[in-house]
Amino acid sequence: MEASPEQRDRDARRLAGACTVSSQPGPPPSSEREQHRKELQADCANCFGLCCVALPFARSADFAVSKPAGTPCSNLRSDFRCGIHGQLREKGYPGCTVFDCFGAGQKVSHVTFGGVDWRQAPESATSMFEVLPVMRHLHELIWYVTEAIDLASARIIHSDLRRWLEDLDALTRGSAEAILALDINALRGEVNPLLLRASELGRATVRGSKKDYRGADLIGARMAGGDLRGASLRGALLIAADLSGADLRQADLIGADLRGTDIRGADLTDALFVTQAQLNAAKGDSATRLPHALHRPAHW
Structure with a gap:
């Protein structure tokens, strides 16, 4: 063929x-x-509000209402901006504040579809x-x-x-x-x-033995102030775990679930494979030390 x-x-x-x-x-x-x-x-200024339309969400602690995939959120304005962007948490949409598309929204909007939005071309x-x-x-x-x-x-x-x-x-x-x-x-x-x-x-640059929590269920675990330098936390479930003040330098956090994880005062300076989405989902503060390529979430 x-x-x-x-x-x-x-x-x-x-x-x-x-x-x-x-x-x-x-x-x-x-x-x-x-x-x-x-x-x-x-x-978001160069996206057609895609995450506000394409993705579904269910009424819960993260979203005030339910919405099926492909249906615009009621808060989406005609200019593709969010009408309550500055009040998402107060209005019951904390789930929106922790989502990160990794820049996929603007790539799809202006590269894949050449800047023609779904309102202009509903067939697409x-x-x-x-x-x-x-x-x-x-x-x-x-x-x-x-x-x-x-x-x-x-x-x-x-x-x-x-x-x-x-x-x-x-x-x-x-x-x-x-x-x-x-x-x-x-x-x-x-x-x-x-x-x-x-x-x-x-x-391997971290001396001594290193903890292996790869894929571990650490939901709600109490590890405050723990020495986790060089640890493997790949795919670990750390939902609502207490890692406040922990040393996470050079720890591998790829795929780790950090929803509600307390990382206040923790050191993630050289942590491996951390994403903005993970930080957005965690609970940090001004004392949390972050990898250089990421920023402190506004809601911390």
Whole structure:
């Protein structure tokens, strides 16, 4: 079967990326990585309010009302801004304040669909809403790969990480049809061994034995002031756990559930693979020390 134009274009870009890698070994320049990080930050002013329409939510402590996927939130204005953005928590929408699209919203709005919104072209609405969560997964993977490249201790795998960074970036710029055809679980399965290796190399710089809580159920655990430096907390359930004052430097937090986790006064300075979404979901304060690429949530 002949490849589609989208597939041929994607293959060409992947080949071009491979050629670039071979001529420029090692990690991409810091300016390039910062550009990737900039693109991974949500820019609601340049989005068509996609998270306010595409995603469903149920009436709960996080949302004042229920809304099905594909239906605009009643608070969404005609300019795609939130009508209660400054009062989300007071109005019963704390779930909105902890969500982070990793910049997928503006990418879908202005790259995938060329700046034509779902009101202007209602025939594209369904496809646009379906692409959003896939794009978010891609951007999340790019975040992790970028973080891994920043680890000097992982330089032995920087060239492999760079290839993935370029390949994933190329995928985000494909057509809606190409993006929807992606197997995200398979992509994660291919990238994860490299991220795990980067974690091992990064945590190996911490002397002594390190705690292994990978995938552990630590819901409500009391670990205040704990020495968790270099620990593996990959995929750990830390919902409502007390990590206040804990030392989490160089701890691997990829996929850890930090909803309601108390990290007031904790040190996450060099914690591995932390995302803004995780911080948004946790409880911190002015004494919480954060990774350099992330910001302190306004609701702390």
